[in-house]
Amino acid sequence: MLPRLDLDPQSATPLYRQLHEQIRSAILAGGMADGDRIPPTRELAQSIGLNRATITAAFDVLESEGLIRREVGRGSFVIGAVTQETPSTISFSASRPSEIMFPLDEFRVTCREVIDSDDAAQILQLGPASGYGPLRRHLLNEARKRGTAGEDDDILVTSGCQQAFDLIQRVLAARGETVLIEDPVYPGLRNAFLRGGARVIGMPVGREGVEVDALGALLEKEKPRLMVLTPNFQNPTGSTLPVESRRTILTLARRAGVIVVENDLYGELRYHGAEVPTMKRLDESGETILLGSFSKIAFPGLRVGWAIGPKHIIARLTEAKEASDLHSDQLSQAVVLRFAESGRLSAHRGKMLTAGALRLKAALVACGTELPSGSTFTKPEGGMNVWVELPRPLDASELATRAERENVSFLPGRYFAVTRPQVHGLRLSFAGLTPENIRHGLSILGLIFRTEQQRAQRRQSGEPAPALV
Amino acid sequence: MLPRLDLDPQSATPLYRQLHEQIRSAILAGGMADGDRIPPTRELAQSIGLNRATITAAFDVLESEGLIRREVGRGSFVIGAVTQETPSTISFSASRPSEIMFPLDEFRVTCREVIDSDDAAQILQLGPASGYGPLRRHLLNEARKRGTAGEDDDILVTSGCQQAFDLIQRVLAARGETVLIEDPVYPGLRNAFLRGGARVIGMPVGREGVEVDALGALLEKEKPRLMVLTPNFQNPTGSTLPVESRRTILTLARRAGVIVVENDLYGELRYHGAEVPTMKRLDESGETILLGSFSKIAFPGLRVGWAIGPKHIIARLTEAKEASDLHSDQLSQAVVLRFAESGRLSAHRGKMLTAGALRLKAALVACGTELPSGSTFTKPEGGMNVWVELPRPLDASELATRAERENVSFLPGRYFAVTRPQVHGLRLSFAGLTPENIRHGLSILGLIFRTEQQRAQRRQSGEPAPALV
Numbered sequence: 054m055l056p057r058l059d060l061d062p063q064s065a066t067p068l069y070r071q072l073h074e075q076i077r078s079a080i081l082a083g084g085m086a087d088g089d090r091i092p093p094t095r096e097l098a099q100s101i102g103l104n105r106a107t108i109t110a111a112f113d114v115l116e117s118e119g120l121i122r123r124e125v126g127r128g129s130f131v132i133g134a135v136t137q138e139t140p141s142t143i144s145f146s147a148s149r150p151s152e153i154m155f156p157l158d159e160f161r162v163t164c165r166e167v168i169d170s171d172d173a174a175q176i177l178q179l180g181p182a183s184g185y186g187p188l189r190r191h192l193l194n195e196a197r198k199r200g201t202a203g204e205d206d207d208i209l210v211t212s213g214c215q216q217a218f219d220l221i222q223r224v225l226a227a228r229g230e231t232v233l234i235e236d237p238v239y240p241g242l243r244n245a246f247l248r249g250g251a252r253v254i255g256m257p258v259g260r261e262g263v264e265v266d267a268l269g270a271l272l273e274k275e276k277p278r279l280m281v282l283t284p285n286f287q288n289p290t291g292s293t294l295p296v297e298s299r300r301t302i303l304t305l306a307r308r309a310g311v312i313v314v315e316n317d318l319y320g321e322l323r324y325h326g327a328e329v330p331t332m333k334r335l336d337e338s339g340e341t342i343l344l345g346s347f348s349k350i351a352f353p354g355l356r357v358g359w360a361i362g363p364k365h366i367i368a369r370l371t372e373a374k375e376a377s378d379l380h381s382d383q384l385s386q387a388v389v390l391r392f393a394e395s396g397r398l399s400a401h402r403g404k405m406l407t408a409g410a411l412r413l414k415a416a417l418v419a420c421g422t423e424l425p426s427g428s429t430f431t432k433p434e435g436g437m438n439v440w441v442e443l444p445r446p447l448d449a450s451e452l453a454t455r456a457e458r459e460n461v462s463f464l465p466g467r468y469f470a471v472t473r474p475q476v477h478g479l480r481l482s483f484a485g486l487t488p489e490n491i492r493h494g495l496s497i498l499g500l501i502f503r504t505e506q507q508r509a510q511r512r513q514s515g516e517p518a519p520a521l522v
Numbered sequence: 523m524l525p526r527l528d529l530d531p532q533s534a535t536p537l538y539r540q541l542h543e544q545i546r547s548a549i550l551a552g553g554m555a556d557g558d559r560i561p562p563t564r565e566l567a568q569s570i571g572l573n574r575a576t577i578t579a580a581f582d583v584l585e586s587e588g589l590i591r592r593e594v595g596r597g598s599f600v601i602g603a604v605t606q607e608t609p610s611t612i613s614f615s616a617s618r619p620s621e622i623m624f625p626l627d628e629f630r631v632t633c634r635e636v637i638d639s640d641d642a643a644q645i646l647q648l649g650p651a652s653g654y655g656p657l658r659r660h661l662l663n664e665a666r667k668r669g670t671a672g673e674d675d676d677i678l679v680t681s682g683c684q685q686a687f688d689l690i691q692r693v694l695a696a697r698g699e700t701v702l703i704e705d706p707v708y709p710g711l712r713n714a715f716l717r718g719g720a721r722v723i724g725m726p727v728g729r730e731g732v733e734v735d736a737l738g739a740l741l742e743k744e745k746p747r748l749m750v751l752t753p754n755f756q757n758p759t760g761s762t763l764p765v766e767s768r769r770t771i772l773t774l775a776r777r778a779g780v781i782v783v784e785n786d787l788y789g790e791l792r793y794h795g796a797e798v799p800t801m802k803r804l805d806e807s808g809e810t811i812l813l814g815s816f817s818k819i820a821f822p823g824l825r826v827g828w829a830i831g832p833k834h835i836i837a838r839l840t841e842a843k844e845a846s847d848l849h850s851d852q853l854s855q856a857v858v859l860r861f862a863e864s865g866r867l868s869a870h871r872g873k874m875l876t877a878g879a880l881r882l883k884a885a886l887v888a889c890g891t892e893l894p895s896g897s898t899f900t901k902p903e904g905g906m907n908v909w910v911e912l913p914r915p916l917d918a919s920e921l922a923t924r925a926e927r928e929n930v931s932f933l934p935g936r937y938f939a940v941t942r943p944q945v946h947g948l949r950l951s952f953a954g955l956t957p958e959n960i961r962h963g964l965s966i967l968g969l970i971f972r973t974e975q976q977r978a979q980r981r982q983s984g985e986p987a988p989a990l991v
Contacts, residue, residue: 155643160637173629174621175823177624178624178822179616179823212850215847223717351646353648354649355853376710376714377714378681378682378684378825382681385853
């Protein structure tokens with residue numbers, strides 16, 4: 054139930070903020086439960102005598118915080134309520150958007166438009182291996198406008214970025230070639246190359262992405278065929294490669310005859326700071342392969358990604374695609390195309406950026422206050438992940454097990470290791486959690502980490518350790 | 523425009539047949555064009571004074587012949603009209619259902635139910651590599667009811683059968699193992715294994731499927747890891763393996779320690795004759811892997827297939843699946859599940875069987891009358907393909923080029939070759955064509971083939987050959 058509202062038009066705090074805060078407090082204090090309905094703005098405007106725009110503004114903030122979900126014509130529903138009885142796990146483990154952010158209404162409208170259109174029969178028939186024609190043209194046009202596809206580039210629609218890694222492995226590194234990947238790295242990327250029999254070598258990643266100083270020597274020593282990079286908001290570190298490093302890497306790669314694969318899965322999720330040009334755009338040789346996807350912004354369950362690169366490489370990837378699964382699902386390709394062309398994608402991206410900025414800020418502030426002294430963490434300007442390095446001797450895997458008992462989960466660095474063991478590192482994926490849960494989860498983690506640090510210090514100084522609780 | 527109808531209630535021919543034949547003649551004689559509307563049954567019943575059920579019966583036949591498409595509430599539309607001006611190609615090349623058979627209205631209703639359901643958010647989120655839970659359970663239950671899945675079996679949802687071939691290659695034949703496949707065979711199957719580096723050996727296929735007599739010796743000589751069979755309505759031959767041969771092959775395979783992969787893509791499309799139990803069902807060892815898909819019955823463009831097999835193998839295939847593309851598209855998985863559970867799949871299958879039977883019959887009758895003397899062809903009881911062997915010296919590839927000029931296409935045997943060159947063989951895919959087009963196309967092919975046979979006979983007897991036209 055909506056709390057009794059106590060709004061003061063004379064206050065210095067704008068009315069929409071007062072309204073937002075009172076509803077927010079009611080939700081977080083347990084006064085409203087998940088599923089509770091808040092009347093539509095029109096109805097509420099009448100009953101409390103406020104301007105409808107004021108109410109809409111308050112609801113925009115509540116929605117971006119993940120506390121309510123709005124449904125067209127039906128009002129809003131509480132979804133971020135704190136339930137005291139059954140503490141559910143706060144998961145920092147999954148680098149994916151929050152389900153409460155899914156554009157469900159827009160998805161439904163988009164789907165309806167697609168299935169009611171005259172293209173429905175074509176969508177149900179077998180399609181080309183390279184992808185659904187209208188989607189390919191749209192993506193290629195967009196890329197040309199942004200300067201990330203040139204005259205000699207072509208595009209292949211893949212079943213998500215994961216399939217792009219797999220196809221690239223099969224076409225360019227099937228004979229045990231050496232592939233340089235970031236260290237630490239998203240394990241799906243590492244595994245696609247390892248399973249395919251490539252020789253995988255890690256490039257150390259710091260706060261500013263791949264460390265370029267040692268890269269020249271590494272290229273000379275390892276003679277790789279490929280290097281795979283995630284220059285924007287890398288998973289797991291969240292780090293972004295500065296433009297000078299991008300240029301340096303391109304020069305080194307060209308000199309060594311190495312193909313650069315740029316995984317730009319998170320590039321659209323920049324919450325603040327200036328955009329850095331993609332390597333594909335900076336690469337005058339045109340040989341870089343750029344990977345993108347809709348899955349981090351809108352629809353992880355619809356498997357639609359793409360690879361843009363030189364025609365001769367895309368042709369070989371397309372052949373491999375046909376042998377692996379004929380072509381990607383056409384219904385989903387048509388739905389994401391319609392979602393983009395209707396303008397709903399960019400509207401939804403706006404919401405994701407608002408919500409993401411709040412979540413990132415909550416994560417960075419809480420990291421600053423809660424992590425034990427001696428910890429360091431990255432300060433991403435976008436994406437979904439922050440990387441924490443705990444002070445020695447804290448072991449992130451052990452701490453993950455302890456945190457699970459307190460219903461907080463995260464993935465320890467070991468999970469992302471390539472060459473370096475990453476014992477003290479861990480990834481915090483913040484994008485799927487409300488700011489409130491981020492703060493609450495980090496306060497629990499902070500307590501566990503600091504307690505363990507004190508135990509370790511006592512051990513070192515010879516004091517008897519207290520019992521583990 | 524609807525022709526002037528001349529119906530005789532006194533005739534021995536039932537009224538629905540008279541109505542059917544008069545509309546059909548109008549369409550095929552060019553009196554009605556594609557897109558012409560036929561009023562809804564209710565309206566027509568009133569205007570011509572017939573019972574509505576009579577009209578519905580006539581329309582059922584017209585629809586199964588691919589001459590009209592019905593749209594709920596809007597009436598019917600002509601789609602199979604013969605246009606004299608721009609002769610379009612009659613294609614016997616594609617082993618896929620006809621677009622005019624697609625259950626568009628049912629697809630739309632199904633999609634709407636899925637996207638409006640409470641499961642929509644779950645569908646948009648990342649899913650499990652093994653497949654969308656409710657679909658996996660449904661398929662496994664169905665398989666258990668039919669005796670094609672036992673206690674020790676599990677299921678993996680794949681992006682169509684093609685991906686199942688690819689994953690099986692990667693998990694069971696990645697190190698250059700030997701794989702026995704049918705000869706001739708669907709090239710997508712052959713290529714999945716060849717590209718993955720397997721050693722591929724053909725098992726000769728005759729009118730009754732794989733020839734079992736020589737198989738024991740082949741197994742002993744080649745020591746394969748796997749054998750892949752399509753026992754029902756094999757592509758390209760259309761042949762079906764009798765139950766005794768299935769048993770013999772299973773015994774031989776078990777003795778030789780070979781894993782049997784049964785591709786049952788066409789099994790649901792039996793138009794007449796008695797069903798033969800799947801090898802998976804006959805296999806008491808439980809080691810057979812059974813592949814299925816929705817793509818040949820309903821939705822080729824929605825990439826949903828599956829593999830059922832022993833848990834330990836499915837677990838390894840699932841790992842490989844995760845590394846290749848995380849998981850199959852969830853929207854399509856949910857749509858095909860709803861299509862099946864709502865009973866629409868089985869209703870649609872009924873229509874496919876009616877239409878398929880008419881098309882198969884048209885193809886076999888026309889093969890009997892049109893093909894040159896000395897030709898042989900298979901007599902499938904289902905599926906989508908008939909295999910023709912032309913008499914020597916007719917070369918199917920050369921004839922395919924000539925037929926293209928007359929706007930008729932088919933795929934020559936060479937395309938399906940594994941070990942044997944298949945110079946004289948060709949595949950006629952009939953399922954995507956109306957009976958009328960099948961007859962018309964085969965009369966053109968017959969003329970080309972017989973003309974070439976006469977030329978060849980003259981050449982042999984030393985007569986001067988007439989100019990090629």
